[in-house]
Amino acid sequence: MVKPKKVTTHVLQEMKLHGRKIAMITAYDYSLARIIDSTGIDIVLVGDSASNVMAGNESTLPITLDQMIYHATSVVKAINRALVVVDMPFGTYQGNSKEALCSAIKIMKETGAHAVKLEGGREILESVGRILSAGIPVMGHLGLMPQSIHKYGTYVVRATEEEEAGKLINDAQLLEKAGCFALVLEKIPAKLASSVSASLKIPVIGIGAGRDVDGQVLVLHDMLGIIQDFSPRFLRRYHNLYEEIKGAVQNYTDDVKNMNFPNEKEQY
């Protein structure tokens, strides 16, 4: 079998240069990551959204470094082509750049992933710089930053006011200058995202940031319709897996109870 050409940070840079859109999606386990990688997806994000969709927490704050490493290790084993990026969880990089470097090194050493993602702008610049100085590629994340939910108080669209938009533009430039290879913009006005993307050389990946950016990212369980009680405007559901899984398991349960499973051919 011919091995697929691997996506690197340089490939992503080329894609931006030539106007080719970048597709990114989350994954948290081996089985689904294998399916995802076979589609030609460019970036697989082991997101700290695992805290919500895998662990059932209300926010991304509780997930630990070791839990992220567990998810990322499983995903990396399944990936042949995509670039694997791992979210650095809350509390592992803010405020202490030495701790940030140790956390990033632990992720890279123990998972085999290719890059890390951090939320924030100028406040975390020292951590970003220190991680980059160790040769670890960093993806930035601005706009709605779920790790700061208790500061915002709500998940509404960010940077609609001039002051916050100005800070975001500034932070995006700082992150590019520091050496980040890409930037995620979450839930901000499309016009703002478009102008940030146009002003940066690095790829800008949007989620709820309109179409005029360099790529898109969605949370796998949301776009597959496994999670039903989350339906922001930006989310396109490509399937209704909740109903499909429910139907299949319902049939199995009924078959067991009615002694329709196993049949004679399904035994030894």
Ligand code: KIV
């Ligand atoms: O954790 C996550 O899934 C993310 C995406 C929403 C970009 O950060």
